Amino acid sequence: MRALQLFGDRDLRQVDVAEPQPPGPGEATVRIQVVALNHIDVWGWRGMAFAKRKLPLTIGAEASGVVEAIGPGATLRPGQLVSIYGARTCGLCRNCRAGRDNLCEHVEGVHGFHLDGFAQERINLPARLLVPAPPGCDAVGAALAPVTFGTVEHMLFDNAKLEPGETILIHAGGSGIGTAAIQLAKRHGATVITTVGSDEKIEPARALGADHVVNYRSDRFEGVVRKLTRKRGVDVVFEHVGADTFAGSMLCLKRGGRLVTCGSTSGVSASVNLMMLFQQQLRLIGSFGCRMENMADAMEKMARGLARPVIDTEVGMDDIAVALQRMEGRQVFGKIVLHVDGEASRTLAA
Numbered sequence: 001m002r003a004l005q006l007f008g009d010r011d012l013r014q015v016d017v018a019e020p021q022p023p024g025p026g027e028a029t030v031r032i033q034v035v036a037l038n039h040i041d042v043w044g045w046r047g048m049a050f051a052k053r054k055l056p057l058t059i060g061a062e063a064s065g066v067v068e069a070i071g072p073g074a075t076l077r078p079g080q081l082v083s084i085y086g087a088r089t090c091g092l093c094r095n096c097r098a099g100r101d102n103l104c105e106h107v108e109g110v111h112g113f114h115l116d117g118f119a120q121e122r123i124n125l126p127a128r129l130l131v132p133a134p135p136g137c138d139a140v141g142a143a144l145a146p147v148t149f150g151t152v153e154h155m156l157f158d159n160a161k162l163e164p165g166e167t168i169l170i171h172a173g174g175s176g177i178g179t180a181a182i183q184l185a186k187r188h189g190a191t192v193i194t195t196v197g198s199d200e201k202i203e204p205a206r207a208l209g210a211d212h213v214v215n216y217r218s219d220r221f222e223g224v225v226r227k228l229t230r231k232r233g234v235d236v237v238f239e240h241v242g243a244d245t246f247a248g249s250m251l252c253l254k255r256g257g258r259l260v261t262c263g264s265t266s267g268v269s270a271s272v273n274l275m276m277l278f279q280q281q282l283r284l285i286g287s288f289g290c291r292m293e294n295m296a297d298a299m300e301k302m303a304r305g306l307a308r309p310v311i312d313t314e315v316g317m318d319d320i321a322v323a324l325q326r327m328e329g330r331q332v333f334g335k336i337v338l339h340v341d342g343e344a345s346r347t348l349a350a
Helices: 039-046 139-143 145-159 176-187 199-208 221-228 246-252 274-279 292-303 317-328
Strands: 002-008 011-016 027-036 063-070 081-084 122-126 130-132 167-170 191-196 212-215 234-239 253-261 283-286 311-315 335-339
Touching: 002 317, 011 317, 027 081, 027 139, 039 317, 063 139, 081 139, 081 145, 130 292, 139 145, 139 292, 145 176, 145 234, 145 253, 145 292, 167 176, 176 191, 176 199, 176 234, 176 292, 191 199, 191 221, 199 212, 212 221, 221 246, 234 246, 246 253, 246 274, 311 317, 317 335
Parallel strands: 167 191, 167 234, 191 212, 234 253, 253 283, 311 335
Antiparallel strands: 002 011, 027 063, 027 122, 027 335, 063 081, 081 130
16 A cells, blocks of 8 residues: 655655554554644654654655554544544543643654655554544544634643633744634634734735734734734744744733744744733643644534634645645645545645
């Protein structure tokens, strides 16, 4: 069967690998349909020194597929569309038993980064890591549930505890999680301010529900936010850019405001004004991944039409290198998705 494997920095190849064995106890064989690309795929592709991994490595951290077979004790049924949890958790520790999957005490790693990922035609996985998609949620929506929508659900509602009527600043509104955050925050009743990197992204961000859109390349977002809120500041900042925006994000918070962050695409280290932190009683919250319940909630919202996947580009396995280059250039609005099953149309953007 076909798989996309990384052999070295920027050395990604389509190769033939062995079909999986029949599923064992508690396992399911999944035929992969859609893989959604993320910055973690770009980081792995261009080489990250801190990643403990053995090459070649099959890429892909976020995916959906159809159950083809189940092993003894698995409760899924063949033919079910499932979303795949991206980390190999133990399922036994206190946090796993409590549904706090992303705090697993014995996690083996993240698929597509530390462990073989999902960009292959079939894979055996523990059935407990597969979340069935509800009717009305298609393979693309299910593929975006683990990272794109699940991460946002966890950030906004588990961690930042966003309330209706609050004001939120969402950075990089044209990114995958940015497009999801705009929709979910607006549907929740928040006033949404978002930043984008070009004028071409302003109207698409507004169409998703953003009340105010700031081109951070032509305006300082801190000043615009302070003006929009009459110097009061926002209740919540949704951060995932990192060093380039972190200090400005803190300046945008009202007294007692919350900053929740899940990423560091512009750098892993940032300065924190400690006097501002304690005098303004700010809360800085780290958020990583999601719980499987967040994936189920996200897919239910997509099935009900409360949110939708925003797709920039669709590619087949032959076009993966071009897709990664496009993502690296940050010219995307929404997600790039890879069709492994070959059934959907492929529209590689110019």
